[in-house]
Amino acid sequence: MQMITIIICIKIKLENLSMKTISNASVGLIFGTDTGNTEEIGDKICAQLAELACPVEMINVSEASVEVLDAFDLLIMGIPTWDFGGIQGDWEDFEDQILSAQLKGKVVALYGLGDQFGYGDYFLDAMGWLHEKVAKTGAKFIGYWPTEGYEFDASLAANEDNTMFCGLAIDEDQQFELTDQRVKQWVKQLVQQFESLEAA
Numbered sequence: 206m207q208m209i210t211i212i213i214c215i216k217i218k219l220e221n222l223s224m225k226t227i228s229n230a231s232v233g234l235i236f237g238t239d240t241g242n243t244e245e246i247g248d249k250i251c252a253q254l255a256e257l258a259c260p261v262e263m264i265n266v267s268e269a270s271v272e273v274l275d276a277f278d279l280l281i282m283g284i285p286t287w288d289f290g291g292i293q294g295d296w297e298d299f300e301d302q303i304l305s306a307q308l309k310g311k312v313v314a315l316y317g318l319g320d321q322f323g324y325g326d327y328f329l330d331a332m333g334w335l336h337e338k339v340a341k342t343g344a345k346f347i348g349y350w351p352t353e354g355y356e357f358d359a360s361l362a363a364n365e366d367n368t369m370f371c372g373l374a375i376d377e378d379q380q381f382e383l384t385d386q387r388v389k390q391w392v393k394q395l396v397q398q399f400e401s402l403e404a405a
């Protein structure tokens with residue numbers, strides 16, 4: 206009886222040791238940007254994760270490859286929307302690589318940048334585009350984000366009843382003062398969701 210208990214304890218310990226927590230996971234952040242905002246938000250996300258002893262490799266999508274997508278346990282992808290629902294150019298050029306990547310079972314989180322008052326009919330559309338492409342690879346998403354607190358008429362990044370975005374929504378044009386708190390809260394959420402997925 207005692208022997209069985211010892212074996213069970215060792216098994217549980219070994220399982221816990223092999224479990225991925227955010228501090229022993231490899232995390233990559235891939236971003237595209239025209240005027241630098243999406244990179245700046247990437248830096249803020251990395252700073253928050255660094256506080257949790259989680260180093261992040263940041264890669265501009267213009268220098269990324271399919272192999273890069275494959276290399277991480279958690280992939281964070283950042284994309285701004287341009288020109289009435291348009292896709293940031295480097296991400297658009299990367300579409301074929303996304304579709305050919307082996308992301309089945311990988312954990313992916315998105316963040317998007319847009320301007321809700323200037324482009325309220327197309328708010329964060331490119332993040333919705335990216336979500337659709339990555340979903341085709343079989344990846345698992347974390348980091349969906351409530352639409353409460355934003356004002357917009359239409360967004361391809363929102364779900365059918367307009368209650369959730371498919372990733373963190375950042376508006377540096379109209380709500381820059383809310384960015385730091387949003388990033389902090391979202392990273393906290395990411396860590397919880399990533400670790401509970403890994404423990405499942």
Ligand SMILES: Cc1cc2nc3c(=O)[nH]c(=O)nc-3n(C[C@H](O)[C@H](O)[C@H](O)COP(=O)(O)O)c2cc1C
Nearest residue numbers: 238239240241242243285288289290319320324329
């Ligand atoms: C000409 C122009 C077009 C834009 N079009 C959109 C748009 O269709 N939808 C949206 O949500 N934001 C739009 N934006 C806002 C940008 O996405 C936002 O400024 C973003 O922070 C830029 O990110 P970047 O600096 O990483 O390129 C537009 C901005 C400009 C100047």
